[in-house]
Amino acid sequence: MKxxxxxSRNFKEMTRDLLTLIFGIALPVVLIVMFSLISSNIGAMTNxxxxxxxxxxxxxxxxxxxxxxxLGLLVAxxxxxxxxxxxxxxxxxxxxxxxxxxLPLVPLALVQALACIVTAVCFGLKLSANLLFGLVALIPVxxxxxxxxxxxxxxxxxxxxxxxxxxxINLAAWTSGAWFPVSVVGGVYETICNLLPFGHAVSLVxxxxxxxxxxxxxxxxxxxxxxxxxxxxxFFFKKKTRP
Amino acid sequence: MNAxxxxxxxxxxxxxxxxxxxxxxxxxxxLFALLGQNGAGKSxxxxxxxxxxxxxAGDAYICGHSVxxxxxxxxxxxxxxxxxxAVAAKLSVQENLELIARLYGDDKKTAREKAEKMMDxxxxxxxxxxxxxxxxGGWQRRLSIAMALITEPEVLFLDEPTLGLDVRARRDLxxxxxxxxxxxxxxxxxxxxxxxxxxSDRLMIMDKGRCQAEGTLAEILEKTGxxxxxxxxxxxxxxxxx
Numbered sequence: 001m002k003x004x005x006x007x008s009r010n011f012k013e014m015t016r017d018l019l020t021l022i023f024g025i026a027l028p029v030v031l032i033v034m035f036s037l038i039s040s041n042i043g044a045m046t047n048x049x050x051x052x053x054x055x056x057x058x059x060x061x062x063x064x065x066x067x068x069x070x071l072g073l074l075v076a077x078x079x080x081x082x083x084x085x086x087x088x089x090x091x092x093x094x095x096x097x098x099x100x101x102x103l104p105l106v107p108l109a110l111v112q113a114l115a116c117i118v119t120a121v122c123f124g125l126k127l128s129a130n131l132l133f134g135l136v137a138l139i140p141v142x143x144x145x146x147x148x149x150x151x152x153x154x155x156x157x158x159x160x161x162x163x164x165x166x167x168x169i170n171l172a173a174w175t176s177g178a179w180f181p182v183s184v185v186g187g188v189y190e191t192i193c194n195l196l197p198f199g200h201a202v203s204l205v206x207x208x209x210x211x212x213x214x215x216x217x218x219x220x221x222x223x224x225x226x227x228x229x230x231x232x233x234x235f236f237f238k239k240k241t242r243p
Numbered sequence: 244m245n246a247x248x249x250x251x252x253x254x255x256x257x258x259x260x261x262x263x264x265x266x267x268x269x270x271x272x273x274l275f276a277l278l279g280q281n282g283a284g285k286s287x288x289x290x291x292x293x294x295x296x297x298x299x300a301g302d303a304y305i306c307g308h309s310v311x312x313x314x315x316x317x318x319x320x321x322x323x324x325x326x327x328x329a330v331a332a333k334l335s336v337q338e339n340l341e342l343i344a345r346l347y348g349d350d351k352k353t354a355r356e357k358a359e360k361m362m363d364x365x366x367x368x369x370x371x372x373x374x375x376x377x378x379x380g381g382w383q384r385r386l387s388i389a390m391a392l393i394t395e396p397e398v399l400f401l402d403e404p405t406l407g408l409d410v411r412a413r414r415d416l417x418x419x420x421x422x423x424x425x426x427x428x429x430x431x432x433x434x435x436x437x438x439x440x441x442x443s444d445r446l447m448i449m450d451k452g453r454c455q456a457e458g459t460l461a462e463i464l465e466k467t468g469x470x471x472x473x474x475x476x477x478x479x480x481x482x483x484x485x
Contacts, residue, residue, distance in 0.1 A: 001345075002345065002346050002347075002348065004345075005341075005342055005345035005346055006342075006346060008342075009331055009334060009338075009342050012333060012334060012338070013331060013332075013333045013334070016333040017333070081327070081329070082325040082326065082327035082328065082329035083329045083330065083331055083332075085293075085295060085323070085325050085329060086323060086325060086329040086343070086390070086391075087346065088294070088295055089293045089294065089295065089318060089321060089322065089323045090318060090343070090346040090347055091315045091316075091318040091319045091346075091347060091348070092346055093315070241295075242294075242295065242296065242297060
């Protein structure tokens with residue numbers, strides 16, 4: 001269980017950082033509160049994305065962009081320090097590194113999502129078993145964002161990760177449909193959005209939380225991207241750490 | 244069986260040969276110093292022996308295990324204290340020690356017991372709950388070496404262990420290193436020649452990726468006809484200006 005010891009270290013390194021707690025938990029909660037208040041003050045819903053049943057899963061998925069940032073910073077930080085050299089000298093296998101880096105982010109992502117849902121319930125989201133299923137649907141979504149974090153951390157320096165994660169956060173915001181339906185723009189833009197995984201992630205969780213049957217199409221897009229990005233991350237991690 | 248056996252160990256980075264067909268043997272329990280100027284190939288050699296760098300040619304055996312063919316077996320009996328302080332910054336002293344023990348396969352209870360012993364041996368008990376990033380350079384170095392020893396390695400690589408330490412901390416560390424002699428095979432790289440002369444059983448002087456001299460201090464002095472290690476070192480690593 002070497003990976004468990006490594007995962008425990010990684011979890012502690014991330015959660016002992018105030019930035020992680022602020023961005024991970026507080027920011028999504030603030031976003032839900034803010035958009036719920038805006039939505040209730042303007043009365044008529046001009047944007048269906050701001051309906052609490054769409055907003056809560058949308059923000060839960062969007063907030064996972066920060067999971068990418070945290071993991072990217074951790075992996076890149078380790079790579080730039082002598083600490084990783086020490087770890088690489090240990091008899092850990094490749095799978096221990098993957099699990100050790102990835103799994104601590106799953107509970108972190110779920111706590112983040114739970115905070116979103118609880119806040120949304122306070123602002124009118126109907127309490128039902130579907131919310132619990134929605135949390136389960138967020139697990140593959142968290143794997144998608146974890147795979148991106150692994151890739152960013154494996155390829156970029158710790159300074160570059162911040163910039164790249166900002167681009168990702170924007171890309172996820174603009175193409176996921178969490179803030180506005182991408183069909184409103186339509187055309188090539190909508191096609192590009194559909195080729196990217198972010199919209200599929202939001203639609204997957206929104207559907208489950210609203211009681212629709214699991215959409216395997218969206219799930220395959222999300223898991224397919226997660227698998228491909230993880231494979232790339234493993235390739236680059238190996239290449240960069242054992243030249 | 245030797246603790247370390249390198250045969251034709253070579254590392255090439257594009258056009259530059261960092262380590263060139265190195266053959267070296269280190270006996271069990273020996274303290275072996277690896278000396279050389281910056282860029283001589285010391286760190287590259289250590290990185291290949293530790294499994295951090297794949298050799299371009301040749302192989303090395305750690306307690307009989309090939310670093311290229313049986314890397315996990317070789318790693319199980321090896322540990323390292325890298326040149327830069329290699330500690331997990333946000334973990335406490337005790338957590339750092341337990342982490343390394345567990346990465347080498349110890350269960351939680353054994354890791355805790357070993358951590359207690361190490362903290363005791365390195366006078367870290369009072370600082371056990373301090374986060375590593377809050378320790379001074381000297382204490383971090385001390386923790387780094389304790390982390391290397393907690394796994395009870397058969398072969399220990401100490402890369403510039405006293406770099407940046409004050410005189411007292413350096414002497415303290417020398418004492419710890421001397422206590423390892425005979426029990427653990429130690430490969431030490433250092434720029435402090437008096438340190439190498441005082442601590443090591445045998446030395447190797449590298450230059451341009453090649454071994455220039457190897458043996459006890461007396462043997463090296465005899466071979467070069469010099470009165471001190473410093474003079475011998477300078478003569479073996481002489482710069483040629485064209």
